[in-house]
Amino acid sequence: MKTDVKVDFEDSIAPWLGKTVKILEYFLQEEMLDHGLDLSKEQMIVLKKLNEQDGRNQNELAFLTLRDKSSLTRLLTKMENKNYIVRKQSEEDRRANHVYITSLGREIYSKSRPIIQKMIATMERNISEEEIDDMITTLKKIQYNMTSKKAFL
């Protein structure tokens, strides 16, 4: 008989997820500082998305990075001040800005990659590929549960 949902927060995945992510964030932050990189993890994610596909507009970037558009606005402003990106008003739709990564942005981004790889190598040490795949599968299920409309009925 295991139809009931666990009642105690402690038994659920939630606090474990939160704690793990926090630990990863601390690791990343510290590594960034140690390497003298003037780049927050949030900015790094934006650079990553732009590196994959340049010229997206802010709406797309906000969606892709799971951020409120106002938060993205300010993030981009800081990145623009550091010359990591540039905004260019779209000619087809003057409300929209295309966002481009600069060569300095690419340089900084490429410097951050080894840090990410080190983090991944560290966290996945002694964990089998199968275990990792299983976890990703479960995470996807959770994401589906949280975002599908039926969940809220």
Place this chain on the structure above:
Amino acid sequence: MKTDVKVDFEDSIAPWLGKTVKILEYFLQEEMLDHGLDLSKEQMIVLKKLNEQDGRNQNELAFLTLRDKSSLTRLLTKMENKNYIVRKQSEEDRRANHVYITSLGREIYSKSRPIIQKMIATMERNISEEEIDDMITTLKKIQYNMTSKKAFL
């Protein structure tokens, strides 16, 4: 042959973890607002720890909640202003403050519990207990990897 660590960020657990946690945070935030609860998730975690054991000092609370002590200072100040907690200077060590949850704090905390339970029920829907336990096991391994000193050699 699977001794190599995955090189691409996309294949690793990290972004899945980050995204899942963000989605959970959005859910929680929205539910709190909908229920008219003047309580952030961070404040909720503090209340939870105090509800378990009252009178801890700020250092302990910062450690338990994985927060910088300065961040905790400000969190507590806001909570004190809302009369959810009180600080009392320790008589044995006048540098330290004991932190106590008030009756209003307990009331607010108990109102938040159904929200947490709803979140857990939603996220764990159609996920077996075994799957959940496996995930927690893997999360613990990751936490160990990130915090054990050997990881940094």
Place this chain on the structure above:
DNA sequence: TAACATTAGTTGCATATGCAACTAATTTAA
């Protein structure tokens, strides 16, 4: 016990964040 080191907590400075209200541009409808 006086000098030094450590510890608990606070504050300045910088970053990131969400919601709601807003502007300006574009699209839809009447």
Place this chain on the structure above:
DNA sequence: TTAAATTAGTTGCATATGCAACTAATGTTA
């Protein structure tokens, strides 16, 4: 084609956060 609705982005206001430098109290040690 003009009015209404929608959309992209910005800004005000509030929260939360880390690091480094700081104060005050306690502990250590010479």
